[in-house]
Every structure is written in C-alpha cells, then in structure tokens.
Amino acid sequence: MEKKELVLYSREAIARRVEELAKEVDAAYGGKEIVVIGLLRGSFVFCSDLVREMKSKMEIDFMTTSSYENNESSSGDVKVFGDLRCDVKGRDVLIVDDIIDTGHTLQTVTEAIKKMEPASVKSVVMLDKPSRREVDFSADFTGFTIDDVFIVGYGLNYGPYYRNKPYIYTYED
Numbered sequence: 777m778e779k780k781e782l783v784l785y786s787r788e789a790i791a792r793r794v795e796e797l798a799k800e801v802d803a804a805y806g807g808k809e810i811v812v813i814g815l816l817r818g819s820f821v822f823c824s825d826l827v828r829e830m831k832s833k834m835e836i837d838f839m840t841t842s843s844y845e846n847n848e849s850s851s852g853d854v855k856v857f858g859d860l861r862c863d864v865k866g867r868d869v870l871i872v873d874d875i876i877d878t879g880h881t882l883q884t885v886t887e888a889i890k891k892m893e894p895a896s897v898k899s900v901v902m903l904d905k906p907s908r909r910e911v912d913f914s915a916d917f918t919g920f921t922i923d924d925v926f927i928v929g930y931g932l933n934y935g936p937y938y939r940n941k942p943y944i945y946t947y948e949d
C-alpha cells in the first residue's frame with residue numbers, strides 16, 4: 777500500500793529559508809574566501825541551493841559519509857571517504873550537511889578536517905533534530921529545527937529513493 781506523504785516544508789518555504797541562511801553565513805565570514813565541503817549524498821540538493829545564494833568567494837568540494845547502512849538511524853560508526861581535491865590547510869572551511877541527528881557524522885567529519893589544520897571549521901545544516909543528539913555537537917547555522925520524525929526529500933532518502941523530491945516530508949503512519 778502507498779504511504780501518505782505529510783509535507784513539512786514546501787519548496788517555497790525551503791527557498792525562503794535557504795536565502796536567509798545564505799545571508800547569515802556570508803555575514804559570518806565577512807567577505808573572506810572559504811572552502812565549502814558538502815557531505816554526500818544527502819547534502820547535494822541543499823549544498824547546491826545554498827552556494828548559489830551565497831556571495832562569498834569559495835572553492836567547493838565533497839566528502840562521502842555513511843553511517844546508516846539502510847537503517848533508519850545512525851549507528852555511530854561513521855565512515856568518512858575523504859578524497860578532497862582542495863588543500864584546506866590554513867583556510868576557512870564550511871561543512872554542509874542535510875541534517876544533524878545523533879551528531880556523530882558532523883562531529884566525526886569536523887575532527888577529520890581539524891587534523892588538516894584549517895584556519896577554522898564551521899558547519900551548516902538544513903535540518904536539526906536536537907532531541908536525538910548523542911554527542912555534544914551543534915551546527916553553527918541551521919535551517920529548520922524539527923521533532924524526532926524521519927524525514928524524506930530535498931536530498932534525504934527513503935531506502936534508495938526520493939532524494940529528488942523538492943519538498944521535505946514525512947510519512948503518515
């Protein structure tokens with residue numbers, strides 16, 4: 777049976793928030809050049825929307841992270857496949873992810889980047905589920921804060937599907 781979608785943020789609501797977020801992030805860097813690192817695969821939509829609203833001069837690169845292994849919740853054992861082309865040493869790095877949930881992913885990636893001796897590391901997420909946190913970590917910039925619900929769309933998957941849906945939704949039980 778088809779599950780019914782419950783839309784939490786429409787395409788328009790997302791676009792408005794991303795525009796504001798881009799201004800916030802730009803303002804925080806005050807015209808400095810940055811290195812943006814998007815975490816694949818979940819952040820590919822948010823990252824491309826965000827960087828196109830930003831004015832800061834930037835280099836854009838990606839890392840692949842995975843912790844789900846097809847479960848609906850993070851295992852805490854985060855795998856980072858870092859094949860960065862750009863040198864982050866001495867530079868200001870902004871990590872972009874779709875969502876911070878337990879916090880393991882962003883904490884692990886931040887620690888990995890810090891070992892590369894950047895000038896600074898900040899992070900931005902479209903969504904935050906603070907009630908699910910398992911580590912003491914928060915993103916520097918957040919689009920929307922949500923309750924503990926499993927969400928899909930705008931880059932977020934359900935199984936192997938639906939990352940391309942342009943809105944953020946959950947399924948009715």
Ligand code: 5GP
Pocket residue numbers: 818843844850873874875876877878879880881882925926927928932933934
């Ligand atoms: P964390 O390591 O903070 O627990 O989880 C971060 C990653 O888990 C996110 O980048 C995302 O890929 C995935 N994730 C967390 N919550 C959700 C959710 O509600 N829906 C989907 N599809 N993925 C999620």
Ligand code: MG
Pocket residue numbers: 815816817818819841873874875881
């Ligand atoms: Mg992810």
